[in-house]
Structures are given as structure tokens and as C-alpha cells.
Amino acid sequence: MTYSQKSKESNPIGVFDSRIGGLTVVKALMDLLPHENIVYFGDTARVPYGSKSPEVIREYASEDTRLLLGYDVKLIVIACNTVSAVALDVVENISRIPVVGMILPGAEAAVRSSKKKRIGVIGTSATIRSDAYTRAIQSLENSASVFKAACPLFVPLAEEGLTRHKATQLIAKEYLFPLTLNKIDTLVLGCTHYPLLKETIDLVTNHSLTLIDSGEAAARTVLKMLDDACLRNPSALKPNVTFLVSDIPYRFSEVGEPFLGRKLGLVKKVTPIHVR
């Protein structure tokens, strides 16, 4: 993984996801790296990736990567745990620039945080099934015990804005109770939608766990990589943050804004190779 000779400090960071979850990662990047230009691509025409087979996800990820490379990005963030879990190597092989996935930064933050080395991981069915977090955590700390749970309803509940609803609390309790029985002290929110449910997750686990936001962890990795390579954008001007999607669905900006934590502004429709 070496920086291409052509990468320049002012080139944007490329970020992609299947839809809007990745906007929580863009939020973390904008908070931590307020002068970086960013190009975000949400593959809204083919969302969700999580319910598709690994082969299809890898094909989509390679097309998304090629699209971002067309914008001369200096680094790519795979702002989706599912894609990071099953297609990180695809993105790395195609691009000659650094790639940051969600899994390793989240795993590193969890291992640093957990005193008992008993770590819980929650995510979509595809992420949990892939076992990528367990492998990453145990490669960093082989004595760590990892307990995992898929929480498939968290994504639609977050998108519908029921982040603190009684129904969400009931569902969260059922998903998380078996994990707490295993005496974990740290829980990785292994899906970019889950930061919106942080308060509810904290509530139903009696404020007993350190919650790891994988997007925030990834943003810290991006900062370090850019610093190491002297590629931070030195400009103090307001950066360009560009939002690209493959389809503009109804209420896209309305649903997306709580994820980004600010107004989305202009969203442009583009067509990656082979979409449709």
C-alpha cells in the first residue's frame, strides 16, 4: 500500500457506501479533518449490499472504487462494515492509494478500550456472519474473547428516525441481552448506522459498556495515514464536500441529514460502470 506519485495534498478523500450509513463516517472525517476535500459516493440504485451475496458485493465494490478513482482521490474509505468485511482486498487491489476499511480501526479501538478483553460486536447479518471483527480483534490480542450479535432491525429503525423509541428499546434489549451475559466491557458498533442508536444502546445496557464507533475509529486512522505521508490538506479554506449517488430516492436528504449531522447540500446523480 503506497501512495501514488500523483496524489496531491488537496486531492479529495474518497468515501463510499451502499447508501447513507457512510454519512456518519463522513461526519467523523469532517469533525476530525475539517480542511479535507471529500467525495462521497452512495450506491443508492443498488442498496442494500448487506443482503446480497459476497460475489455481488465484491463486484459492486470494485465498480464503486473505479468511480472514486475517476475523481483523483488520495485515499479511499470503505464506509460500510459489510463491504469492508468481504471486499477490502478487492478495493486495495484495484486502487494504488491507501484504503481504510471499518474493521481494523474498530478492532484496534476495542482492544485498546477493553480491560477484561471481553468484547462484543454488533452489525448487520452479513458483517457478523463474515466473522471479520473476531479475526481482526484476535489478530491484535489473541487472548481476547469476542461475542457477536446481528441486529438487522437497527438499520431500518435508524432510517425511520425511531432512534429512542420504546419499540427500539425492546428490540435492542433482545439483541444485546445475550452479549451482556458474557460479561463484555466494550461493544463495537460495527455498522455505520448504529451511532444514531448510541443513546438507546447505552440505556438498555445500563451504561455499563464502552461503545466503539467504527466510523470515528476509521477517521482517526485516516488522520494518522495522511500525517504519516505528509498528505494533509494545508489549505485553511472551506473544503469541497461532494455527495454523489447512483439514484436519488425520495426523502434522501431528509433521511441522510441526521447521519451527517448537518445539511447535505447538493446531491449529484452519477452512474458507475454497469449500474443498471
Place this chain on the structure above:
Amino acid sequence: MTYSQKSKESNPIGVFDSRIGGLTVVKALMDLLPHENIVYFGDTARVPYGSKSPEVIREYASEDTRLLLGYDVKLIVIACNTVSAVALDVVENISRIPVVGMILPGAEAAVRSSKKKRIGVIGTSATIRSDAYTRAIQSLENSASVFKAACPLFVPLAEEGLTRHKATQLIAKEYLFPLTLNKIDTLVLGCTHYPLLKETIDLVTNHSLTLIDSGEAAARTVLKMLDDACLRNPSALKPNVTFLVSDIPYRFSEVGEPFLGRKLGLVKKVTPIHVR
């Protein structure tokens, strides 16, 4: 809408949907027409259609139709309310065989059932936004009052098997309470996933409403159309029911079987034009 000269009684009925919701329609067809051959196509590589723009849905519907025509179907059922609402004309224009959507049969059944002519309609955001049920109901009975509500969480709740869960009851109450205030006596379940939530919907509305299953209504329309054209399959043999999908996701059969009400059997992967 005339039958093609080539259509034969033993040719299959073609049914398509974006994934598994349409299996409740196949169930209704198999119950009502137990000797008909059926080809079902679930476009699992591009699911869900409901969150996409009408232009994209129309394009997908035309490709799905062409795929089914390749199987010499004698009639096409659009087993998805969203597609029926925004792309019925596309399917009708491409095929030279009869097409049954979900909207008109559901609207007819509701008008027949409602004494007060005060009818509620629930569906996905896309179906409700299209206003297709309101137009269909009022074209049949212009004095009818139609009250509608989008219930976007019902699909993931049904797919996760939380059909009678306390959380589902809480969410259903919130969705349906405003409708009951309008003194409706009939409620159209305007999404093929919703029959799985029938008991919960009946419970939270105090057993006060006649619930119209749009899939059952569509099956009755299919029976009538085949009878009118003398195209019922006369064979008393066990029919062929073929399940085609554009991707085979994890747990597809497991999630699909409650929708079909029986074992799914063999599921074959096919690629409609332009998928991927």
C-alpha cells in the same frame, strides 16, 4: 389486453417481485389455482425497489417482464404493490398477454367490503406516495373516502419474523391509530409482506376492521381472467412451480418459507438483461 394466439392452457403463470414479498401472492395462487404451473422471479440482486426512483423501478419492471416472457408465460402477475403502482403500464405495453397488478383487485375488494365507504390503505412509502389505491378506489366508487398511511418498518419486521412481537404491536399502533380515528371499516394491506402481520394488525385495531389481502384479491382476479379466456390448466397433475432469483442471498429459503406457507424447494439463479 388480449391473449396471444400462442398461449396454451398448460403454460405457466408468471409472477415477479423484487424479492420474497410476492411469495404471499404465489401462496394465494397455489391455494386458489392448485393445478397451475407458475414461474416466480424475485429480483434479489436489486431489491428493494420501494426505495428507488420511479424511473429505475420502471426500467427494472420492463427487464423482469422480458425475463418472464422468455418462459412462455400465459399471464403475468406483478406481485408487488410498489411496482404495480408505478409500472403497470410498462409491463402491459411490453407483454401481449394479460397483466394483473395488485392495486385494482385490492381496490375492488375494498369497495365491495366497505359499508361506510371509508377505507384505509397501508403500504410502503412508495406505494402510498403514488396515491394509486386512492385513485383506483375512487374510480370504482367516487363517494368513497380513502385514508392512507405508510408503514415502512412492517417489511423488515415481517422478514425478521417479529410478526407478533410487542415491538411490532407498538409500531403498528402508531401507524394505524390515525387511520382508525377516521372511522374506516376496511383496511387494504397494500404490500405483499403485510399478510404476515395480519394478526397483529387485527389485534391493535381491536378486531374492528375488514382486512383486505391484496394478494388474495389478485389471485381471484387471475382465476376469473383464466376462466373467461378458457385458459385454466385442465391437468390434474402436480404442477411445476419454479422459483428464479437474480442472486441467492443468505437465508433466502428460510426467510421466504413463511411467506409461501410451505417449503420453497429448488431456487435457481438467473440473470435478467442488464442485472449487474
